[in-house]
Each structure stands twice: as structure tokens, then as C-alpha cells.
Amino acid sequence: MIGGTAAFRFLSQPSPRALQIYLPIAALSMNLFFLVGIGAAVGFLSGLFGVGGGFLLTPLLIFSGVPASVAVSSVTGQVAAASTSGALSYWRRGTIDLHLATYLILSSIIGVFFGVATFSALRAAGQLDLVISVAYLIVLGSIGTIMMNEAVRALLKRRAGIVVREKLPSQHTWIHGLPMRIRFKKSKLYISVLPVLAIGLVIGFLGSLLGIGGGFIVVPALVYLLRVPGNIVVGTTLLQMLAMMSATIILQSVQSQSVDIMLAFCLMVGGTIGAQFGASAGQYLRGDQLRFLLAALVLAVAIRFGVSLVLPPADAFSMAVIGAGGIV
């Protein structure tokens, strides 16, 4: 993983012959093909697994030398673009619960306010990189473990010849006993609005702080906790993600001026193209195999962050510009 990072840095370094592009906010020159390339690679994986890909793209940019603050803010642009194409196709199919999406969007935007404020405060204190690494380790580590556990079980059962019915248990949990119930017609649900708002709030906070769309958290939360039907959940989450990421872009632009539009655009173009190929490749893999691969990927990123936290840094000293124009 460490050797991989070195090779990665080499690829991302300016070389005189390759086409260099100057990123005005990150204040560094990077190879255009490298940027579009990682956008496409992550877009391919996001199309394959049906996730936004922010949780891969942000770490890849950080590991290739982009300041963490710029990486987090600019990846939101890519996630917004990716969720637009996704939401659009679900909109055409009519599988978006607008009512449910509205509650999620409003609460997630409140979460975004807290996330962006925390982001700025941490950056001023010099602890942003640390918190991003620890948060990635915890979020990806726990989600990855749950996913891996579930995927391995499914794979073993299939090997043993047990027919796995992908049907959820229908019993009610304490969540369904909460007050302030609302009827969501499209999802055929009559549930409390409180867990919906809580999910939005948490994902808004985490998404804006870590540069992730959070689809891999919201989708399971809506399916397992609230019993939102499978055909509705993806489109609704994509719409919520689009609104949340748009709010994050605007707030980050105003608050920390760390959105690099040039970087974001390169990633968007690569991501949009890559996602198309990923989506068609996904049809040749089984669901449990896909989930196993995704879990392995999520765990690998978590481990990489864990290693970077524990190993002594190459240079114990670092510098940063503070105040106006201070990005690095």
C-alpha cells in the first residue's frame, strides 16, 4: 500500500512532456490524464457498485498530494455530477419518493452547515487531516466490516446450496414506535419523521466533512431501519445526495474557498464516462460477489488511513498558510 502510494505520487507529479494542468485553488500542477483517469477509474467502480465513489476519490487525491481540504471540497463536485446522471435516470423511471427526499434534503442541509463549520474550525486548528483520517478509518472500517461479514455469509450460503431470499424481516422495531408519524405514499410507509431527519442530519455532517455522498450509508439505513422499498431507495438517495452536495459546494466556496473548480471538472468528466462502463460491467457479476468486492475495497481504504495514522510521518514538521488565501 505504501509502495503503491509512491508510484501514485510519481504518476501525479508534473513531468515536462505530459499535459499539465494548473489547479488554481490547490495551487499545484497535475497531469490532466492522471486526474481524468482516476475520475474514470473511480467512476467505473461507482457504476459497478452503484455508489457515489467519493469515499474512494477523496482518499486517492489526498494520497497523491492534493491538500486534504481541497480534495474534500472538490470531490463534492464530482459526486454532485455523478448523482445528477443517476437521479435523472431514476426520475425517468419514476422511482423517486419526492416526499421522503424532501425531509432527507432539508435535514441533510442542516447537517451540512454543521459539517462545513467543523471543517473550517478544524483546519484553522491544524487538525483537519487528523480528523479526516480518523473519521475515514472509523466510518469505512465499521461499514466495511459489516458489509464484508454479510457478503461472506451470503457467499458461503450460496456455496452450501442454500437459496438466499433477499427479503427483509417484516417485524417492527422500536424505530417504528416513534411519534410524529407521516405517510410516505410512494414508499408505502407510515413512519415517524424523526429517524428520517436523524439520518439526513448525520449524513449531511459526515458528507460535507469527509467529501463523500454517503450512499453506502444512507441506502442501508433507509432499507434496514425504515424499510424503504428497494426500487425506491436508490433514486431517492441520489436526489438527496445531489441536493446535499450542491449545498456543500456553495457553503465550502463561501466559507473556506477550497473548492477547486478545475480539479472538480476533470474528475466529473472522467467520473461520468467511467460510470457508464462500470454500470454495464456490473451486469456480469452477481450481487453477493459485487458486495464482497466493494467491502474489500472499503476495508482497504480504511486500513490505508489506519496505517498513515500509526506509522511515523516522513516529515514531522509541516507548514500552512493561515488567514486569507490560506489553503495549504
Add this chain to the structure above:
Amino acid sequence: MRGLAIAVAFALTLGAGAAKAEDLVSTVSNPNIAITSNFDGETLSLFGNVEPDSNQVAAKGPYDVIIVITGPSVDRVARLKTNNFGLWMNTEQVEFNPFPTYFHVLSSNPLLKITDEQILEANRILPDAQARVSAVPQSLHVERFGAELIRLMSAKGLFGQNEVGVKFLSPTAYVAQLTLPGDITNGLFITQTYLFKDGKLLAKRGDSFAVNKTGFERFLFTSAQEYPLLYGLTCVLLAIGTGWLGGVIFRR
């Protein structure tokens, strides 16, 4: 009365000294440097000539020249990571404000052969002096953090020292080459040229050149700083536009 006499005598000797010493003319090859999108460093020349004093027919050397190039200043912080409960995190920091974004010293000989430390210190010719005067708070760690900050800046090519950077073409004419790295801050760069003979400072001259980010990148950078809301909205529209176009083209 006596004090006044001393002052007058001092002024007279000073005046006499000024009339006697050699002077310096100097200039910069390119007073305006434009950074475009494919900017990967630019070389410029600093050159000048020693003018003889009023009593001399021709200036007599050997002379030494030190050129100090200072870029615009920003507030900077140096941080130290330490291991706490197994995790490496930033725990100590020293602020330096204002601290130059660029500082290079070019000279015709090793600095301590040209003159003594007092004169170098008084004119803030050495990089350490930059860290010493700008550090807040003036704590015990200033020396160490200042040295580390200068090391980090030097690694990026933003700080540096070249003791053979100034070349004499004739006994009185000199030229120096300066290569600016790609990631310098735009603004006014001051070049201060010092003329020495036998360890004594004979003359000082200041010139300047401007570094400007031009073109599209500069436009994006200023927009992000000055119209952040509009910049953010543009990013959102760009994202939605790209995503929509992708969805329309590929129709999945």
C-alpha cells in the same frame, strides 16, 4: 554645545563618506512576470554595474555583490507532529507573520567571506533572520521551528542561497540568474542589491519585479476569493450540467 559639535562632525564625515564611495546601478531583465496555465518556472536576470566615485577615473575592485530577493509575505504556521497514544498528530505550532513566500540570497562569494555576521544580521540577509523577526509568540521553540520552516520552504525551492549566484563579467559589471519555481505567490518581489569591498558595505540599491497570474487560472482564483457565492453556484451548475450531459449521451 559639545554634543552639537560632535553631531556636526559626524554629519560631515558621513557626507564625505557618501561622496567618496562607489555607487551601484542595477536592473531586472523582466519587470513583469506573467504566470499562465503551463507555467513551470521562469528565469530572469539581475544585472548592474559599479560606478566609480567622483574622485576616481575608474572603479577599482575587487568588489562583492549580494542580492536578496524577497517575495510577498503571508501569515504562515509551522507545525510539529508527535506521537500520542500511537497516533501521529500536530501538537505544537509556531506562527510566523508576516513571513515571505519567497526568499533567495545570491552572492559572488560565500557570505562570511564577503562581510561579517553583524552586517549580514543588520541587513537581514540570512533566511534565519526572517524567521526570527516574524515569529509570534517569541517562545523557546522559535529557533527550531524557524529552521524547520526554512527547510520546508527550501525543499519547495521558495527559499534558497547561492554563493556563486552572482558573476562578475568585468571588474565592475555583474550578472545573476534567478529561476522562479512554478508555485510562487503573485505580487511584488523586491530585489535588494548590496555592494561590498573589503568587508565594508559601500552601496545598497532596491529594484522590484511583479509576478502576476494571468489568464483563466488567475480569473478562477480571484473569482473564488472575491465572489465565493457566484463561484460556488457556478460549480454546482457545472456539476449538474456535466452529469445531465453524461446521462443524456449515455442514456442509462
